[in-house]
Amino acid sequence: MTRDPVGTPWWLPVPALLGGLFVVVPVLAMVGRVDWTSFVALVTSRSSLTALGLSLGTAAAATGIAFVLGFPLAVLFARARSRWVGVARAVVLLPLVLPPVVGGLALLAAFGRIGPVGAFLADHGLRIAFTTAAVVIAQVFVAMPFLVSSIEGALRVGDDRLERVAATLGARPSRVLLTVTVPRALPGIGSGLVLCFARALGEFGATLTFAGSLEGVTRTLPLEVYLQREVDPDTAVALALVLVVVALVVIGPSSIRGARSGRVAAP
Amino acid sequence: MTPSTRLGAGIAIVAASVLLAACSSNGQVTAGSPTDDPSSALRGEVTVFAAASLQQTFTALGDRFEQEHPGTTVRFSFAGSSDLVSQIRNGAPADVFASADQANMAKLDDSDLASGWPRDFATNVLEIAVAPGNPKGIRSLEDLTATDVQLVTCAAPVPCGAATAAVERAGGVDLRPVSEEQSVTDVLGKVESGQADAGLVYVTDVAGADGGVDGVPFDESAEAVNTYPIGVLRGAEDPRLATAFAAYVRSAAGQRVLADAGFGTP
Numbered sequence: 001m002t003r004d005p006v007g008t009p010w011w012l013p014v015p016a017l018l019g020g021l022f023v024v025v026p027v028l029a030m031v032g033r034v035d036w037t038s039f040v041a042l043v044t045s046r047s048s049l050t051a052l053g054l055s056l057g058t059a060a061a062a063t064g065i066a067f068v069l070g071f072p073l074a075v076l077f078a079r080a081r082s083r084w085v086g087v088a089r090a091v092v093l094l095p096l097v098l099p100p101v102v103g104g105l106a107l108l109a110a111f112g113r114i115g116p117v118g119a120f121l122a123d124h125g126l127r128i129a130f131t132t133a134a135v136v137i138a139q140v141f142v143a144m145p146f147l148v149s150s151i152e153g154a155l156r157v158g159d160d161r162l163e164r165v166a167a168t169l170g171a172r173p174s175r176v177l178l179t180v181t182v183p184r185a186l187p188g189i190g191s192g193l194v195l196c197f198a199r200a201l202g203e204f205g206a207t208l209t210f211a212g213s214l215e216g217v218t219r220t221l222p223l224e225v226y227l228q229r230e231v232d233p234d235t236a237v238a239l240a241l242v243l244v245v246v247a248l249v250v251i252g253p254s255s256i257r258g259a260r261s262g263r264v265a266a267p
Numbered sequence: 268m269t270p271s272t273r274l275g276a277g278i279a280i281v282a283a284s285v286l287l288a289a290c291s292s293n294g295q296v297t298a299g300s301p302t303d304d305p306s307s308a309l310r311g312e313v314t315v316f317a318a319a320s321l322q323q324t325f326t327a328l329g330d331r332f333e334q335e336h337p338g339t340t341v342r343f344s345f346a347g348s349s350d351l352v353s354q355i356r357n358g359a360p361a362d363v364f365a366s367a368d369q370a371n372m373a374k375l376d377d378s379d380l381a382s383g384w385p386r387d388f389a390t391n392v393l394e395i396a397v398a399p400g401n402p403k404g405i406r407s408l409e410d411l412t413a414t415d416v417q418l419v420t421c422a423a424p425v426p427c428g429a430a431t432a433a434v435e436r437a438g439g440v441d442l443r444p445v446s447e448e449q450s451v452t453d454v455l456g457k458v459e460s461g462q463a464d465a466g467l468v469y470v471t472d473v474a475g476a477d478g479g480v481d482g483v484p485f486d487e488s489a490e491a492v493n494t495y496p497i498g499v500l501r502g503a504e505d506p507r508l509a510t511a512f513a514a515y516v517r518s519a520a521g522q523r524v525l526a527d528a529g530f531g532t533p
Contacts, residue, residue, distance in 0.1 A: 212446025
């Protein structure tokens with residue numbers, strides 16, 4: 001370990017340790033509650049596997065959609081110098097700070113059966129309420145801001161000199177975007193996708209409010225945990241551990257890489 | 268206790284004591300020590316944990332109780348019965364617990380409840396909640412199986428879901444809900460917001476929705492009568508005050524408030 005020229009105050013590790021414990025202790029305490037003799041049976045039950053599969057599938061779909069819609073937003077936000085873009089960014093990032101249940105209510109108002117978008121789609125034979133599509137919509141709504149702010153952050157770190165050079169050499173805007181901007185944003189895209197997927201996987205409030213809860217259709221793993229907690233705390237804890245492990249697998253590698261390169265995954 | 272749970276508990280205790288070192292342990296600090304003299308006026312604070320479906324009636328009962336006994340304050344925590352039970356078992360400072368079903372009250376034993384409790388105080392039955400005016404013309408449980416009816420019910424593990432399964436059996440119908448919600452208020456919300464055409468909720472939920480939904484009673488509901496028990500907890504700060512409130516709920520005045528909200532008598 002090389003000596004850090006800045007130096008860390010001797011007392012800083014004390015609150016830092018408490019901060020770490022604050023997160024680690026509850027998770028460890030939950031692990032301590034897991035009934036290992038029945039763990040495998042509990043997490044491989046039909047309803048558990050259905051919920052896990054649904055969660056992974058919807059989170060992947062939501063991440064894909066969030067990227068398609070969120071990457072252009074991030075590029076525009078990073079390039080624009082207008083106050084109105086600041087306002088637009090605040091609105092787009094709103095779900096970051098909004099309680100998910102509020103997001104669910106907003107989605108209901110728009111995509112619900114009597115909402116403007118929902119009614120329009122219903123007239124064309126498309127029902128969103130209580131379908132898996134509603135779960136994905138809820139996940140995109142809450143998770144896309146993570147992706148947008150992560151990519152925008154990466155683009156803002158460096159300046160746009162490379163893009164301008166490419167343009168003066170005659171590259172068209174689309175080509176500049178694909179051959180210069182995208183590679184420059186890669187670290188942000190990576191961590192953004194990871195955070196977006198993790199957030200989508202953990203989505204609960206908006207899903208419950210907007211999509212409902214039906215096995216195999218809308219009952220994702222967090223909803224299954226919440227439901228099982230009513231009757232069977234052992235199953236709830238076992239499934240919760242599965243979510244913890246999946247989340248660690250998802251964010252672990254990028255966080256470790258980030259720490260080694262001095263770049264963190266968080267937006 | 269398995270070694271792993273002991274480890275977990277140990278970690279939790281250490282964490283709790285570190286994080287909460289500055290806070291006094293709640294519920295242990297008595298403002299004025301309870302007196303055993305029955306003639307002295309009731310005073311102080313009583314904390315009541317009550318099922319979510321009791322929110323409107325119990326809030327009203329609490330106001331009346333406070334008026335009849337100046338100097339008392341009734342504080343409420345409303346949530347799903349199973350949540351409340353687990354909070355009580357984890358040491359939440361409750362004096363009185365009112366459950367929406369027998370099963371959740373049964374999770375508390377003699378070490379949790381004061382002697383002589385629980386006692387039943389109300390009953391509730393299911394009703395079909397539909398949009399005002401009943402646009403789909405739903406008249407019976409059978410009508411809920413129509414393919415163009417978007418039905419929402421409670422999930423089997425929660426009390427209203429158990430009642431739903433019972434009426435389903437009694438009516439010999441096979442309900443196919445588009446969503447199985449976590450709580451009866453979620454079912455009501457889905458119907459009120461127009462997301463669903465019909466939902467199975469309690470009679471009292473329809474009455475409490477203030478015209479947001481219409482109720483359609485059905486015969487099979489008699490097969491799933493939900494009985495609400497109330498109990499004074501052994502750890503009650505002021506057992507006399509706690510008992511007084513629980514008794515007030517079961518008194519004629521209390522029963523009138525409950526009946527107005529649609530509850531039946533046990």
